[in-house]
Amino acid sequence: xxxxxxxxxxxxxxxxxxxxxxxxxxxxxxxxxxxxxxxxxxxxxxxxxxxxxxxxxxxxxxxxxxxxxxxxxxxxxxxxxxxxxxxxxxxxxxxxxxxxxxxxxxxxxxxxxxxxxxxxxxxxxxxxxxxxxxxxxxxxxxxxxxxxxxxxxxxxxxxxxxxxxx
Amino acid sequence: xxxxxxxxxxxxxxxxxxxxxxxxxxxxxxxxxxxxxxxxxxxxxxxxxxxxxxxxxxxxxxxxxxxxxxxxxxxxxxxxxxxxxxxxxxxxxxxxxxxxxxxxxxxxxxxxxxxxxxxxxxxxxxxxxxxxxxxxxxxxxxxxxxxxxxxxxxxxxxxxxxxxxx
Numbered sequence: 001x002x003x004x005x006x007x008x009x010x011x012x013x014x015x016x017x018x019x020x021x022x023x024x025x026x027x028x029x030x031x032x033x034x035x036x037x038x039x040x041x042x043x044x045x046x047x048x049x050x051x052x053x054x055x056x057x058x059x060x061x062x063x064x065x066x067x068x069x070x071x072x073x074x075x076x077x078x079x080x081x082x083x084x085x086x087x088x089x090x091x092x093x094x095x096x097x098x099x100x101x102x103x104x105x106x107x108x109x110x111x112x113x114x115x116x117x118x119x120x121x122x123x124x125x126x127x128x129x130x131x132x133x134x135x136x137x138x139x140x141x142x143x144x145x146x147x148x149x150x151x152x153x154x155x156x157x158x159x160x161x162x163x164x165x166x
Numbered sequence: 167x168x169x170x171x172x173x174x175x176x177x178x179x180x181x182x183x184x185x186x187x188x189x190x191x192x193x194x195x196x197x198x199x200x201x202x203x204x205x206x207x208x209x210x211x212x213x214x215x216x217x218x219x220x221x222x223x224x225x226x227x228x229x230x231x232x233x234x235x236x237x238x239x240x241x242x243x244x245x246x247x248x249x250x251x252x253x254x255x256x257x258x259x260x261x262x263x264x265x266x267x268x269x270x271x272x273x274x275x276x277x278x279x280x281x282x283x284x285x286x287x288x289x290x291x292x293x294x295x296x297x298x299x300x301x302x303x304x305x306x307x308x309x310x311x312x313x314x315x316x317x318x319x320x321x322x323x324x325x326x327x328x329x330x331x332x
Contacts, residue, residue, distance in 0.1 A: 082245040100204075
């Protein structure tokens with residue numbers, strides 16, 4: 001099963017696709033989608049939407065894990081993260097994927113053991129957990145892979161809850 | 167030429183389509199798209215995206231005017247307005263429309279003559295300018311129609327600027 005993590009952003013939208021295997025997770029594709037900062041906002045959004053759609057077709061993940069953002073330094077950033085995350089979630093549902101959302105703290109706890117982990121610790125832990133030769137860069141790509149790993153860490157609990165509910 | 171105003175929102179996304187005519191603007195369609203507040207966020211976004219796409223196919227506007235939001239009472243609202251506006255702009259570009267953005271103050275100035283106009287004044291002015299039997303309700307629908315009227319008011323200036331630039 002492929003899980004695709006998305007760290008939503010307009011200038012850099014991180015993605016990290018991880019395969020769940022009995023012997024441990026494997027990195028399938030990690031990178032960033034970018035849109036030219038000089039282009040008009042509507043064109044950038046349409047471009048990001050098309051790139052996200054192409055990525056979903058190419059990787060065909062069962063689950064898409066998206067960062068759930070509550071706080072932002074400023075409203076301008078919140079708007080642009082909101083715009084990118086809205087596109088990611090709508091495209092994921094349209095592609096038939098399950099969508100899960102995790103807060104930055106849940107992600108850090110899942111991959112680094114504590115919610116106060118910094119960007120570098122997250123990058124190092126993603127490298128270790130996926131057995132990569134180098135930590136994924138930029139940070140947005142590592143964050144996206146961490147989201148996918150966070151989903152895998154939460155998966156057994158989710159399944160148990162679903163079983164108990166039946 | 168049809169101009170479609172969109173007042174982005176997840177629970178209620180206002181739309182107002184206006185036809186530019188020499189004898190004055192005509193209302194083509196005014197209403198709101200809604201998504202069930204009880205549904206999971208990703209499903210609601212996918213639903214809104216599909217409804218926006220259907221609306222763009224049905225009305226085939228040349229221009230889509232979307233509210234540009236700078237300030238929000240809280241980040242949660244900013245995120246959800248951002249998500250809805252991102253979908254609206256991406257779908258509009260994908261449908262081949264020109265996209266224009268106006269701030270709430272620009273819209274109020276254009277339809278009511280001053281940026282401090284309240285919701286009721288905007289509704290009344292939209293009713294008057296479009297010759298409607300009653301003010302459009304809810305406020306989101308009136309705001310969307312006001313966005314389209316705002317674009318028509320700005321259009322001569324935009325054209326003059328474009329001519330001067332050539």
